[in-house]
Amino acid sequence: METATPVQRRVTRPRADALRNRERIVAAAREMFVEFGAEVPFDEIARRAGVGNATVYRNFPDRDALAREVVCSVMDRTSEWVEEALAADGDAFEALSGFVHFAADERIGALCPMLSESFDQNHPDLVAARDRITELIQRLMTRAREAGQLRPDVELGDLMIAVSQLTRPLPGTACQGIDRFVHRHLQLLLDGMRAPARSELPGVAADLEGLRRV
Template identity: 60%
Template sequence: MSDVRTITKRGGAPRLRADASRNRERIVAAAREAFVEYGAEVTLDQIARRAGVGNATMYRHFADRAELNRQVVLEVLDRVVDLAESAAADPDPFQALRRFVHGAAAERVGALCTTLSGDWQPIAEELVVRRTRLEQAVQALMDRARTAGLIRADVAPGDIVIALSQLTRPLPGTGCLALGRFAERHLDIFLDGLRAPARSVLPGPGATFEDLRPHP
């Protein structure tokens, strides 16, 4: 069996060969699609077939399901963080926020929530780094829109996260794919509700990032 790793010319650090790297990327992409389409119970064999690789290739890259789940979560978080940070380049503060919300929804974060159970200790530090960047970027988007007088004063960043999770999660009995036709429509309804001036008084305080963190 050939090793999937080779040695870099500098420093002697191992890295994936180009073909092995492509296989790993295909597996992670296929896993994400399968989790969205079929839920957390999809098997590794199904994911391997979807990726167009053999079972042996799958297990060379990922020793078990938990390891694959963690990699999918990290890659999706990376894309969502990049979206939040790059959206700031839009000169219109509200459109910058809208761009992030729709981009993050396209990652189907709500449908992927079922993969977030289990032991995350092996990547706990990496999760914290990404979460911190995401929180800072989303806070900056909201602060900019609020300073411009474009969003109501009684909403908080956690409200955005909750809405993304709920509006990209399939309704019971409908299947994950059925929601895609309506997600963008309902996201715009939600975004219109953020606009200033406010047309209602919201009950209670807005959700903060601290409210959404797991507590012992």
């Protein structure tokens, strides 16, 4: 087996270190965006990540770039979870329920406010991550509906709006302070989505286009 030369190690090590630093920055930013909001100072993010300010700016030249990376990373992890659930081919509604609780742990609702009007909603990275997770959740819901487990008057937009609202911190309330309620309330939501429906829903279902308008 060939051994890397000192020159090769000097070339490859900075690349690995740079990747780890980038991952630490994204993880720290996600935590702090959830705790304090999208306007948290970069130097605080750098401190929590254990890197210098210059390293943060070298990886992310502005706040939108960092926020986009955080949001895309959350969507990518969630997509990977859904792909595994679909491949497992288990109980359809249990898979859908698992996605909802996983999304709550990823703090999807707390991250939504970062996508402000000034944020580039059409950036290729964001569009690709969003399209991927949307298609996967649609497949989860279709499976549950075809199995007779999901009430027919619930659409993807209904689910995502509810999940976003139930996982978003209340005004003036630390996100960690509502942890003990989030999964409880999400389970109430899921029970209400099961077929057969026990009531008629008011208004119209929020489909994918309605979700994008929101």
